[in-house]
Amino acid sequence: MKVLSEVRKYFANAFIIAELEMRKIRHDQTQIWVRMVQPALWLAIYGLAMSKLNAMSANIPAGLTYLQFMTPGVLAQSALFVAIFFGINVVWERDLGLLNKLLSTPASRSSIILGKALSAGVRGIFQAIAVIILAVILQVHLILNPLAILGTFVVIVLVSMCFSCVSMAIASLVKTRERMMGFGQVMTMPLFFASSAIYPISIMPSWIRPLAYVNPLTYSVDAMRDMLATGNLHSLPLDFAVIIATTILFLVLASLGLKKMIS
Amino acid sequence: MEEKAIVVQNLVKQYPKVRAVDDVSFSVDKGEIFGLLGPNGAGKTTTIRTLLTLIPPTSGETLIYNVNTAKNSEEVRRMCGYVPQDVSADGDLTAYENVLISAKLYGMPPKERKQRIQEVLNFLELTDREHDMVNTFSGGMMRRLEIAQALVNRPKVLFLDEPSIGLDPNARRIIWGLIKKLRDEFNTTIMMTTHDMGEADVLCDRIGIMNRGKLATLGKPEGLKAAVGGDIITINSNNPNCSLKLKELGYSAITDSADGNFDLIVNNGETLIPHLLEGLKAKGVVVESVSLKKPTLDDVFLKYTGARIEEGDTFAETRRARQSFTRRS
Numbered sequence: 001m002k003v004l005s006e007v008r009k010y011f012a013n014a015f016i017i018a019e020l021e022m023r024k025i026r027h028d029q030t031q032i033w034v035r036m037v038q039p040a041l042w043l044a045i046y047g048l049a050m051s052k053l054n055a056m057s058a059n060i061p062a063g064l065t066y067l068q069f070m071t072p073g074v075l076a077q078s079a080l081f082v083a084i085f086f087g088i089n090v091v092w093e094r095d096l097g098l099l100n101k102l103l104s105t106p107a108s109r110s111s112i113i114l115g116k117a118l119s120a121g122v123r124g125i126f127q128a129i130a131v132i133i134l135a136v137i138l139q140v141h142l143i144l145n146p147l148a149i150l151g152t153f154v155v156i157v158l159v160s161m162c163f164s165c166v167s168m169a170i171a172s173l174v175k176t177r178e179r180m181m182g183f184g185q186v187m188t189m190p191l192f193f194a195s196s197a198i199y200p201i202s203i204m205p206s207w208i209r210p211l212a213y214v215n216p217l218t219y220s221v222d223a224m225r226d227m228l229a230t231g232n233l234h235s236l237p238l239d240f241a242v243i244i245a246t247t248i249l250f251l252v253l254a255s256l257g258l259k260k261m262i263s
Numbered sequence: 264m265e266e267k268a269i270v271v272q273n274l275v276k277q278y279p280k281v282r283a284v285d286d287v288s289f290s291v292d293k294g295e296i297f298g299l300l301g302p303n304g305a306g307k308t309t310t311i312r313t314l315l316t317l318i319p320p321t322s323g324e325t326l327i328y329n330v331n332t333a334k335n336s337e338e339v340r341r342m343c344g345y346v347p348q349d350v351s352a353d354g355d356l357t358a359y360e361n362v363l364i365s366a367k368l369y370g371m372p373p374k375e376r377k378q379r380i381q382e383v384l385n386f387l388e389l390t391d392r393e394h395d396m397v398n399t400f401s402g403g404m405m406r407r408l409e410i411a412q413a414l415v416n417r418p419k420v421l422f423l424d425e426p427s428i429g430l431d432p433n434a435r436r437i438i439w440g441l442i443k444k445l446r447d448e449f450n451t452t453i454m455m456t457t458h459d460m461g462e463a464d465v466l467c468d469r470i471g472i473m474n475r476g477k478l479a480t481l482g483k484p485e486g487l488k489a490a491v492g493g494d495i496i497t498i499n500s501n502n503p504n505c506s507l508k509l510k511e512l513g514y515s516a517i518t519d520s521a522d523g524n525f526d527l528i529v530n531n532g533e534t535l536i537p538h539l540l541e542g543l544k545a546k547g548v549v550v551e552s553v554s555l556k557k558p559t560l561d562d563v564f565l566k567y568t569g570a571r572i573e574e575g576d577t578f579a580e581t582r583r584a585r586q587s588f589t590r591r592s
Contacts, residue, residue, distance in 0.1 A: 009370070016367045023364075024355040027396065097347035097424075104315045104345040104422075105368040106337050262317055 010114075013107035017115025021122055032123075036130040039078040043071065043134055046198070059200045064229055067140040072152075072224035073197030075131050076217055079124040079156050080191060083163035085184040086120050087171030094261055095177075103262060110255035113168060117251065120164035121157035128156045148227040155227075158243045159220045163191075165250035172257025197221050216246040266329055268293045268420055268452035269314065273323035276309050283309040285476035286323070291469075293419075294450040296442065298457060298467035300560075302568050305473040307456045311422055314454070315345055327420055341369065344413030348424040348456075352408045354398035358389055361397060362411050369416035379415055387411045387441065403434025410441065421445070423455040427462055435462070442466055460560035470560070472567045479567035487563045494532030495556040496539070498525045502548045512542045523551070532557070 025032060050056055051066035060069040093099045102112055132149070135142055142148075166187075171180050192198075194208050195217040201209055212218050223239035226232055269291040276284040284306040291297040299307045312318045314325050316336035325332045332339045352361050362380045371379060384390050387407040392400070397408060406426070413421060426442065427435040443466065445451050457463050463470055464484050471481045480487060498505070498516075500523050506516055509525060516525035529535050532555045543550055 013368065016364060019367075020353070020356070020364050023360055024353070027355055027357075096351065097349040098351050100312070100315075100317055101345055101347050101351045102368075103317055104340055104343065105365070106340045106370060107368050108337070262312075 010108060010111045013111040014115035014118055016107075017102075017112060018118035018122055020115075021119035025122070025126070032126045035078070035082060035123075035127055038081065039074050039127060039131045040134050042074045042077065042198075043067070043131065044138065047071075047074070048138075050198070055203070056199065059203045061200075061230060065140070067135070067138065068142065068229045069200075069225070070198055071131065071135045071140055071142060072228055073195075073221050075128050075152065075156060075224055076159055076195070076221045077192055077197050078127040078131060079159045079220075080163050080217060081188055082123055082127065083120045083160045084167050084188050084191070085181070086116070086164035087167035087169075088177050088180045088184070090116065090168050090261070091171050091175065091177050091180055094175075099258075099262060103258075109258050110251065113165065113251060113255045113258060114161075116168065117161035117164045117247075117254075118157070121160040124156045124160035125153055128153060142228045143231050144228075151227045152224050155220050155223050155240075155243065158247055159217070162216055162243060162247040162250060165247065165254040168254040169250055169257045172254065172261040175261065191215060191217050194218075195221055196225075216243055219243055266293075267291060267326075268295065268328060269297070269454060270326040270329075271310065271314070271323075272325070274310065274313060274320055274325060275322045276306075276313065276318070277321040282476050284313070284320075287473070287476070287478045288323075289471055289478060289481055291452060291454060293452055294446060295468050296446055296453045296455070296466055298455055298463040298470040299473060300457065300460075300463055300470055300564060301473035301479075305568070306476040307473055308424075310473070311424065311454070311456065314339075315343060315422060316340055341416070342419045344416060344418035344421045346406075346409050346413045346421070346423050346426065348428060350405060350409075352397050352400075352405050352412065354396070357394050357396055358384065358400070358408050358411075359393040361408060362415050365412040366415045371416065379417075383411045383415045386414070401434070403430050403437060406430060406434070406438055407441070410438075414445070417449070418451065420452045420454065423453060425457055425459075426455055427457075427459065439465055460564055464560050472564060474568045480563075484560060488558045488560065491558040491562045491566055493528040493530050494558065496527045496529055496532050496536065497554045497556070498527070498539075498543075498550055499523050499552045500525070500543075500548055500550050505543075505548050508543060508546045508548050511546065512539070514539070 047067050047070050050070070056066055060066060090099065093102070103109065132142070132144075132152075136144075167180075167184065170183050174180055174183060194204075194211040195215045196212060197217065201212050201218070204212060219239040219242040223236055223243070226236055226239070267290040271287055271289050274284050274287045275282070287306070287310065299310065301307050309318070313320050314327065314332055316332045316339050319333050327339045327342055330338050330342070356364070359380065362383060363376070366376050366380055381390070384393050387410060389404065389407055389411060392404065397405065400408065410423075423442070427438050430438065439462070442453060442455075446453055455466070467484060469481065469483055470487060472479045482490070502508070505523070505525060509516055509527070514527050514529070516527055536553060536555065540550060540553065
């Protein structure tokens with residue numbers, strides 16, 4: 001019973017921190033709208049242009065158009081690009097002494113990290129909604145049953161959590177906003193390119209393929225592609241297992257880092 | 264022995280390059296307002312962070328209501344409230360929401376929550392603005408809101424880091440009033456840091472001055488001031504023999520400046536001045552003006568920390584202090 005109430009308290013605290021983020025978004029939606037611009041450009045300009053390339057169409061799974069193939073990739077990308085800079089917030093809060101205030105409440109360290117990661121997930125969902133709406137406008141044929149959409153949201157939240165934890169773990173090492181900005185820049189593109197987000201792994205340079213297979217982004221793109229585009233759910237358990245495992249790993253690392261960050 | 268609100272026992276905190284706190288011991292009674300003073304880098308913040316369970320001590324121990332902060336950190340955190348120096352209320356939320364989130368993080372049951380939040384907003388006179396966004400608040404209101412956040416849990420011990428920094432004199436007076444009211448009505452133990460000696464003098468029952476990781480002195484403000492030694496009487500006279508005549512009367516001036524100012528260190532300056540003036544008049548010295556200066560906490564501070572108030576500042580600390588100034592005003 002004691003354990004159960006501790007677990008309940010742990011998640012309750014994490015949700016309170018996510019609630020804080022939700023309330024902020026409710027008061028000021030500008031950044032939600034602004035953040036929709038980038039994925040929209042990827043889909044509407046890059047996507048439409050690339051769908052004219054024969055090489056691309058020839059290598060994606062049979063029966064899919066390029067835009068069908070790419071929409072899950074843009075979903076994952078939009079979550080990644082926001083989450084990878086999340087550590088900057090934490091450095092900022094540390095500099096302001098906000099982190100000390102948060103840590104002086106009874107909430108445990110890792111529940112605070114989990115809460116922050118969930119906040120990143122909340123933001124990710126809004127973008128995902130925008131990307132899906134845009135895809136519908138562009139007449140991309142997606143499987144849009146409630147279960148597929150729900151599954152997609154779960155993946156989006158997990159991807160956002162995973163990479164925001166990566167970002168927070170790095171933030172605890174580099175400790176300044178400027179450096180964190182640099183690290184974010186350095187990480188986003190390799191993670192994005194070494195995944196199956198905008199082209200199939202089979203046409204990547206061969207040396208980069210192993211990277212794609214250890215990149216959690218690949219698995220999240222794959223999961224969403226299975227649910228939204230192909231409808232073939234065979235690899236879904238593996239995808240989820242990989243994403244959840246890496247999220248937990250980085251959650252632990254970021255929680256350990258938090259201790260370092262304030263001392 | 265009566266249980267103390269805060270006990271710090273042989274606290275040592277060693278960082279790779281510095282010994283931030285070096286064998287410090289003191290205790291704070293329940294319902295006491297205790298001021299921790301000292302230059303930046305003296306170890307105040309490290310001491311407070313240890314008490315708030317944010318960092319573990321290298322050796323020694325700290326207790327809050329007899330609970331060890333390193334061993335039972337969650338229990339300690341539930342008893343304490345903390346108001347950091349910098350702006351820590353969230354500007355993108357309303358005042359009510361800020362307090363609500365704090366109440367939730369302190370695990371307050373939903374049934375009590377609403378009433379407690381209203382109580383605390385009322386106590387800090389924020390009720391009429393509770394649904395306004397915090398980024399429209401003045402510095403003083405924001406400070407009050409931050410205190411409300413720390414108080415909603417009814418802490419036994421409240422930690423205030425520079426409670427009135429960057430506030431205008433009026434807002435500062437309001438905050439001071441609240442701190443006193445808090446202690447008088449709820450018997451809350453308050454531990455605060457400040458660089459403002461006037462503030463420490465007005466608010467604190469006792470003061471500890473830290474310097475280079477050690478506790479340099481500890482006592483009531485009046486006692487500390489008295490211990491600095493004597494009042495200073497400054498006499499201005501054009502008589503070139505003034506210094507000599509003073510000596511004949513049994514006083515020696517510590518300064519003898521060319522413009523005719525003579526400083527004397529004495530006890531009970533107010534009662535001494537009439538005798539002194541009569542004595543000088545009898546010796547034919549015309550006194551142009553007299554002034555009396557009682558020692559202040561500034562003098563106490565300088566005595567125990569030397570003139571190094573600026574020296575210990577790191578770049579980051581200075582930047583922080585100045586930022587919080589600009590942000591509040």
